[in-house]
Amino acid sequence: MTDAPNPRFYDVTARFAPENDSYDFKATGPKRRAAVYDRNGRLLGHVWTDDRQAAGFTRIEDPEPDMAYVRGRMQEILAEAYKAGVPASELLDPALYAPDFELRVAS
Template sequence: MTETPNPRFYDYVTPVTVSRNDSYDFKATGPIRRAGLHDRRGRLLGHVWTDDHQAAGFTKIEDPEPDMGYAGGRVRRILADAYKAGIPAGGLLDPALYAPDFELRATPG
C-alpha cells in the first residue's frame, strides 16, 4: 500500500491565484488631494488621499498615540465599503463618509 504524503511536506509549491481585494488602487496615477482625519477629540489621526481617478488610501501620522491604532483598520473598512458601493475615488473626501466616528477636514494647499 502506497501512502500519499502530507502536502505540507512536498518539495514544491503549487501557485494559487488569489483574487484581488475589492478596493481602490494604492498607486496614484496623477496629483493627489488629501484631507486630515481627526478623532472625536480633535486629534489628527492621518490623511485620507485620492488621485481622483482610481487610487485612494489612508496614511497615518508618524507618531500616533497608542489609542489611535483603531483608525487605520476602520478607515480601510470605510474605503472598502465605499468601493463596493460604487463611489468613485474622487468622492472619497466627502466628510459624510467618515461621520460620526471621524471628522474629515480639508488640507490647505
C-alpha cells in the first residue's frame, strides 16, 4: 500500500465554465477574495471575484478527506447566486454562504 494521498483531494481550483449558467472562471481585472470556514472554524479555501463577471472557489492546498464535499457545495452556491442574478461584485456577502459556511472578508 502506498502512502500517497488520493489525488482527488489535491484538486485545488474549482473552475466554473463560462456558460450561460455560471460566472466566468477567468478574471478580467484584480481579484478580491474571502476566506471560507466550516462550522468548526477550519479554513476550507477562498471565494474570489473580479467584481465584473468572474468568480470561483479555491480550496486549501492540503484539504482533509472530510472536506471533499466543499468544492461541490461551493459550486452549487455560486451557480444559485448566478441564476438569481447576483452580480459578481456582491459574491463576498457572507449571507450567501450561511449557514453551511462562514465567509470572512478581510477589511
